[in-house]
Amino acid sequence: MADLQPNKPPRIELIDLAAQQARLRPAIDAAIARVLDHGQYIMGPEVAELEGALATFTGARHAISCASGTDALLISMMALGVGPGDAVLCPGFTYTATPEAIALLGATPVFVDVDAGNFNLDPAGIAAGIALARARGLRPSGLIAVDLFGLPADYAAIRQAAEGLWILADAAQSFGGATPAGRVGTFGTLTATSFFPAKPLGCYGDGGALFTDDDDLASICRSIRLHGRSTVDKYDIERIGVNGRLDTIQAAILLQKLSVFEEEIALRQAVAHRYAEGLGDVVQVPVVPEDAVSVWAQYTIRVPGGRRDAVQAALKSAGVPSAVYYPRPVHHQGAYRHYPFTGNGLPVSERLCAEVLSLPMHPYLAAQDQDYVIAALRAAIRG
Numbered sequence: 001m002a003d004l005q006p007n008k009p010p011r012i013e014l015i016d017l018a019a020q021q022a023r024l025r026p027a028i029d030a031a032i033a034r035v036l037d038h039g040q041y042i043m044g045p046e047v048a049e050l051e052g053a054l055a056t057f058t059g060a061r062h063a064i065s066c067a068s069g070t071d072a073l074l075i076s077m078m079a080l081g082v083g084p085g086d087a088v089l090c091p092g093f094t095y096t097a098t099p100e101a102i103a104l105l106g107a108t109p110v111f112v113d114v115d116a117g118n119f120n121l122d123p124a125g126i127a128a129g130i131a132l133a134r135a136r137g138l139r140p141s142g143l144i145a146v147d148l149f150g151l152p153a154d155y156a157a158i159r160q161a162a163e164g165l166w167i168l169a170d171a172a173q174s175f176g177g178a179t180p181a182g183r184v185g186t187f188g189t190l191t192a193t194s195f196f197p198a199k200p201l202g203c204y205g206d207g208g209a210l211f212t213d214d215d216d217l218a219s220i221c222r223s224i225r226l227h228g229r230s231t232v233d234k235y236d237i238e239r240i241g242v243n244g245r246l247d248t249i250q251a252a253i254l255l256q257k258l259s260v261f262e263e264e265i266a267l268r269q270a271v272a273h274r275y276a277e278g279l280g281d282v283v284q285v286p287v288v289p290e291d292a293v294s295v296w297a298q299y300t301i302r303v304p305g306g307r308r309d310a311v312q313a314a315l316k317s318a319g320v321p322s323a324v325y326y327p328r329p330v331h332h333q334g335a336y337r338h339y340p341f342t343g344n345g346l347p348v349s350e351r352l353c354a355e356v357l358s359l360p361m362h363p364y365l366a367a368q369d370q371d372y373v374i375a376a377l378r379a380a381i382r383g
């Protein structure tokens, strides 16, 4: 393990996008130049090519690119007909975009708790969420399961508990993840992902995609993405839609990044493994079921006992960046405080917000830099 050298810490990024860019820059420059040459900036040939590649990669029947992960959630729920009077269950421990899409459609997010072991929606809380929605006079119509930090939620158990509700997978952090049932993109009625730059597969701006095996839903999503236009007659506006297209330039960039993504997923596993080996005896490291693949959007440890902030400060003074995802559960945020949540609160979500700490994680994290992070964290924990 590397010695701690407080005077000369290595330059470590939480997520190092520059290392990947250095590797792919000539190919990306050429791909962008091709778009500038053909000039089809909107829905150009790269968009269809990317959608084909995403469908092949995931095994989903339909892959539909869109402008962001948030739009992917929104378009999915518009296609499902979500509106006022509907209750949509979602975890309290997630990014704000999850409940945002529900609330934007006039529906009511009903917050349920997560599992302390995998940070994902706890199937045991679904029945209470459905009952709470009914008690409020709402129609429980669906739920959004979030694959937090890159690990697919337990969809088999969620489906069993969901009493026939549709399931939208918020896979913004988990594109590339898998379970024995298949790859992310195939688990929900619909799956929404994000290509925000820092996500496991990111573009150089905003971008996203949604996935489904349902032909009718796919066709409705394609129409909504394009202002509700008919897919056969472009002057026929069949429904209210959005401007939700992915830029051709972003599709061109994503095609280049997708070509190395399998390899990057493997590199992420090696980084996660090194953290587990180096830290497992001093902090709570994330646990992935043996047959599942996390894509490690974040490597998130738990520092209990009210010591998280002190540990983060010690890391910072050693030159090690870290982040808290998320410092507050969404049902405590001002904009969402008035929406229902199960029980007297969501104790697991609330506790995780006080304990989680995400460490530098990206495919190009050098072993000696990672050893520096591990040594700094061990020193910080010892206090």
Ligand SMILES: *Cc1c(COP(=O)(O)O)cnc(C)c1O
Residues within 6 Å of the ligand: 068, 069, 070, 071, 094, 095, 097, 098, 146, 170, 172, 173, 193, 194, 195, 196, 206, 207, 208
């Ligand atoms: C990033 C993220 C989103 C939103 O994706 P954008 O592309 O930024 O709109 C939604 N849900 C979760 C869980 C996310 O992490």
